[in-house]
Amino acid sequence: MPLQTGHIGLNVTDLARSIAFYQQIFGLEVLGQSDADGQRFAFLGNPDVASEVFLDKLAITLWEQSAGAFSTRTPGLHHLAFHVDSVDEVERLRTAVTQAGAEVLYDGEIIPHSDAFSSGGFFFLDPDGVRLEVCAPDGVPTEAAVAGATPSCGFFD
The missing domain is CATH 3.10.180.10 (2,3-Dihydroxybiphenyl 1,2-Dioxygenase, domain 1)
Known part of the structure; x- marks a missing residue:
C-alpha cells in the first residue's frame, strides 16, 4: 500500500471550543473523548466515511495541552x-x-x-x-x- 497521510493531531487551548469549531465548519463527529483532568482530548471523524474501521473515519485528534496561540514563526506545522x-x-x-x-x-x-x-x-x-x-x-x-x-x-x- 502506498504511504498516505493519516489523521492530524492538534494541541488546543480549549477543547470544547475547538470541538465546536471543527464540527461546525467541517461537520466532523466526536468518535471518542476524555474530559479527565490532565488528559482532555477528542477524536473527530468524518461521518461520510462508510468504513467502520476507526482509523478510516478518524480525521483530527484534539489534545487540550497548550497555552498561548499557534506560532507561525517557529519550525513545525505551516498549515x-x-x-x-x-x-x-x-x-x-x-x-x-x-x-x-x-x-x-x-x-x-x-x-x-x-x-x-x-x-x-x-x-x-x-x-x-x-x-x-x-x-x-x-x-x-x-x-x-x-x-x-x-x-x-x-x-x-
Missing part, C-alpha cells in the same frame, strides 16, 4: 489543507467559516495555488490560530495568484 471536489464546495465552506466568525486570510478570496495551476482555495485560522486551507483541484482563475509561480499556500503576508 493544514482540506481538499474538496469543487470550487462550489470551497465557496460553501467559506460561507460557513465566515458565519462562524473565524479570521480569514487574503480577505477570504479564493486564491489559486500558483499562476500555473487552477487548483486553489481560501485560508483561515482556527480558534488557536492554526492556519487552515480549503481547496479544490481546479476551477480557480490563475490571475489572482499571490506569489506568481511560487505556491500561494506557502507564503502569507
